[in-house]
Amino acid sequence: MTEKTPLDTSKLRTATRVVHGGTLRSQFGETSEALFLTQGYVYESMEAAEARFKGEAPGFLYSRFSNPTIAMFERRMAELEGAESARATGSGMSAVTFAIMGQVKAGDHIVAAKAMFGSCRYVVEEMMPRFGVSCTLVDGTDLAQWQAAMQPNTKVLFLESPTNPQLDIIDIAAVAKIAHAGGAALTVDNVFATPLLQSPLELGADCVVYSATKHIDGQGRCLGGVILASEAFIQEKVHNLLRQTGPALSPFNAWVLLKGLETLPIRVAQQMASAATIADHLAGKPGVARILYPSRKDHPQHELAMRQMSGGGTLVAIDLAGGKDGAFRFANALKIIKISNNLGDAKSLITHPATTTHQRMAPEARADMGIGEGLLRLSVGLEDVADLMDDLDRGLSALG
Numbered sequence: 001m002t003e004k005t006p007l008d009t010s011k012l013r014t015a016t017r018v019v020h021g022g023t024l025r026s027q028f029g030e031t032s033e034a035l036f037l038t039q040g041y042v043y044e045s046m047e048a049a050e051a052r053f054k055g056e057a058p059g060f061l062y063s064r065f066s067n068p069t070i071a072m073f074e075r076r077m078a079e080l081e082g083a084e085s086a087r088a089t090g091s092g093m094s095a096v097t098f099a100i101m102g103q104v105k106a107g108d109h110i111v112a113a114k115a116m117f118g119s120c121r122y123v124v125e126e127m128m129p130r131f132g133v134s135c136t137l138v139d140g141t142d143l144a145q146w147q148a149a150m151q152p153n154t155k156v157l158f159l160e161s162p163t164n165p166q167l168d169i170i171d172i173a174a175v176a177k178i179a180h181a182g183g184a185a186l187t188v189d190n191v192f193a194t195p196l197l198q199s200p201l202e203l204g205a206d207c208v209v210y211s212a213t214k215h216i217d218g219q220g221r222c223l224g225g226v227i228l229a230s231e232a233f234i235q236e237k238v239h240n241l242l243r244q245t246g247p248a249l250s251p252f253n254a255w256v257l258l259k260g261l262e263t264l265p266i267r268v269a270q271q272m273a274s275a276a277t278i279a280d281h282l283a284g285k286p287g288v289a290r291i292l293y294p295s296r297k298d299h300p301q302h303e304l305a306m307r308q309m310s311g312g313g314t315l316v317a318i319d320l321a322g323g324k325d326g327a328f329r330f331a332n333a334l335k336i337i338k339i340s341n342n343l344g345d346a347k348s349l350i351t352h353p354a355t356t357t358h359q360r361m362a363p364e365a366r367a368d369m370g371i372g373e374g375l376l377r378l379s380v381g382l383e384d385v386a387d388l389m390d391d392l393d394r395g396l397s398a399l400g
């Protein structure tokens with residue numbers, strides 16, 4: 001060890017933890033986290049290899065399931081989330097898929113909120129039923145529907161809040177109670193809120209998943225995912241599944257994400273401040289039918305949002321009166337804000353869910369989720385907010 005004493009970050013505050021949490025220093029005492037681009041490890045003897053495989057000696061075995069750079073990212077995420085344990089995956093979708101798969105077997109049942117990321121819907125609605133796991137989709141904002149959907153074989157409740165793209169808020173504590181009363185567990189996709197604005201585990205959820213591709217990287221460079229839960233949950237349901245099937249995060253991406261975490265609090269704070277300013281700027285403008293932003297008083301679930309989140313987030317849903325034509329004219333007129341389907345990026349990005357992220361869905365199913373033809377999802381970046389407002393005004397002028 002070249003360091004005085006490794007820092008105990010467990011009692012430190014968030015901004016400190018995201019800089020120092022989980023750091024493992026090599027014998028060289030490097031300042032910045034080391035990138036261990038290695039698939040395996042060498043052992044000093046056959047006996048040492050035997051002891052490590054038996055779990056009698058500490059150490060890494062194979063980077064499909066253990067690597068020092070990935071371990072630092074997992075530890076830092078667990079500390080940030082206030083979770084006992086974390087496992088990183090190669091993308092947000094592999095985190096969602098494996099978190100759900102690890103909890104069910106043929107004959108089980110899932111209840112999920114229908115307003116969710118398109119690929120998450122594919123997993124619960126199309127893929128899981130092929131393996132004998134049935135699914136009921138509910139309006140996540142209606143607690144009576146969650147309750148009514150529960151069956152004796154229900155094992156997993158799954159939701160996203162705020163939802164993508166229309167920013168509905170689901171009562172996490174209430175859904176967790178329904179899950180537990182029915183002998184099931186609640187998994188929350190917390191991408192839109194980020195670990196900084198909402199803590200699903202504290203609200204009663206059993207498992208939290210992230211696409212680290214979004215705010216955690218925050219600079220549009222790589223994909224990644226994380227599953228967070230108690231140590232028992234990870235050991236019983238997730239660890240072996242990931243170890244044997246291998247949806248692993250690459251050490252390089254783990255390193256990028258570790259460095260992303262260092263600046264997450266200042267990025268999210270700045271992007272959120274700009275998002276709130278933009279939401280107020282656009283609300284009531286000619287051509288704007290509705291602005292949905294959770295910390296605005298006119299959000300339909302403003303009170304609930306402020307009860308379970310510490311801020312409105314970095315996304316704004318803009319519902320334009322002119323339908324698809326209006327949405328296209330508005331977005332095509334923008335110069336600074338780019339047309340792209342990522343979110344949480346330093347660059348402001350706008351997307352038209354009906355023709356991109358949610359185009360696979362039938363128009364009725366989209367309408368049922370509240371995704372109209374005039375809806376745009378704006379992910380607010382780190383540019384000067386005055387430039388962003390000028391850009392959005394250009395979009396409004398193009399509406400004619």
Ligand SMILES: *Cc1c(COP(=O)(O)O)cnc(C)c1O
Nearest residue numbers: 091092093117191211213223224
């Ligand atoms: C992007 C996203 C995912 C999927 O993450 P990938 O890293 O793209 O696989 C899942 N859920 C939500 C809410 C997302 O925004």
